Amino acid sequence: MAKSKQPKVNKGKRGNKVVKDGNLTWRDIEVGAIVTEPGSASYYQTGDWRSQRPVFDKNKCVKCGLCYIFCPEGCIVQEDDGYFTANLFYCKGCGICARECRPEAITMELEE
């Protein structure tokens, strides 16, 4: 598959900034608690909800991108070498990527 035809992958250009809700006062809340920045949900560190993490085996991965397509939270990212990995800051560990991965390159491992 030519690289140009591969799914466009969010590389997370903004990076992850941790929004500490504990720092916001009621005066900081926008009218109607409206969120004015699209995609800002990714600032929530939901990764610490996780009990299992996806681990990617590059020896089995065929770079098909199914994990990227099926991830309901859009937290699979493609590295420069074409392999995929999960943004563990946001990944809640649902395991859908591991279930959908055809060559079984993703395994869910218990968090310590």
Next chain:
Amino acid sequence: MMAKIEGIEVSIAVANAVKLANVDVVSAYPITPQTHIVEHLAHLVADDELDAAYIPVESEHSALSACMGASAVGARSFTATAGQGLELMHEVLFATASMRLPIVMALVNRALSAPISIWGDHSDVMAARDTGWIQIFVENGQEAVDNILCAFRIAEDRRVLIPVMINLDGFHLSHVVEPIYMPEPDKLDGFIPPYKYPFPLDPDKPVTMGGLALPALYAETKKAQDVVLRESKKVIMECWEEFERRFNRRYSPVERYQSEGAKYLLLTMGSYSETAELAVDKMRKEGKNVGLLKLRLWRPFPFEEMRQAVKDAEAVIVLDRALSFGGPGGPVCSELKSAFYNMNKKIKVVGFVGGLGGRDITVEGFEDIINKGIEVSQKGSEQEFEMFGVRE
């Protein structure tokens, strides 16, 4: 030129006031307990007399939801409902208020099932008391028209952005013909500035409305909402002052009638206040030291004005037109008790619940309520409240 006075059904007059406010979207569910308000608006839109979108929907839940969407894109939105219809909107009432969408609603107050009653009382609005809406009561058709116009200005004020409910009594107001001055459009000019929502839905500037708040943030959003609702009282009063300048009719949060120096004050809401006035007139003539308070602004509750209004009184006798089953009686009575509890001067509050399901209270009935109330305030009572006029 004198303003034109016309004899008109109050529901139709309310619809005409909504037209005067130049509304963009009306959404409603057209079945009992709905009134002529939305029926007449449908006529006005169909006849090209009002340039607005009229969205007929499948339920009141959807009617208010459609208004939410319209308001969120920056359209001036109106709906009307009554009784059961309001209860079906219940979930959406909270969302509209907390998302700060300034919808205006005419609520025709009616009793709730079961048994079925399409007649008036305040059970519907009292069940929606804590939804975060601004809630205003009117006592006649003129007040309904005037306050519908004020409601748009108040709701859409940048300092407020809170939906407003105008409460008018079912049948006693909604279905009667009254003499009403329709405000002249030229005098109204600029009274309701164009509606500008700060973050309207716009594909070029996406926003998230009604998103998720985790436990670390939810309470802050609620505090912000409560503060704005409390502070809206200032804008509401500003609006009423401006209305008085233009139309010479005065509105205030707690209205006083013959209350100067009165030892015993009756407190009512809505259309029954006019009958209560006659009772107070009669008793005053007989030398009784009684007066009347009419609570117009129910949310935000006007604590300051209420304490000021009762400061020289010994007791306040409250007529509630809703019942808190198994609780302290009527919601207005409870509210007054809490408002007065920490005052240095002890003011007794005596509660009556009456006028349920459209039952009339006559002038003699109000005299009876006041006399009984005075007696209870002097002798005390083991009961939380009394249901007035119920056959034993």
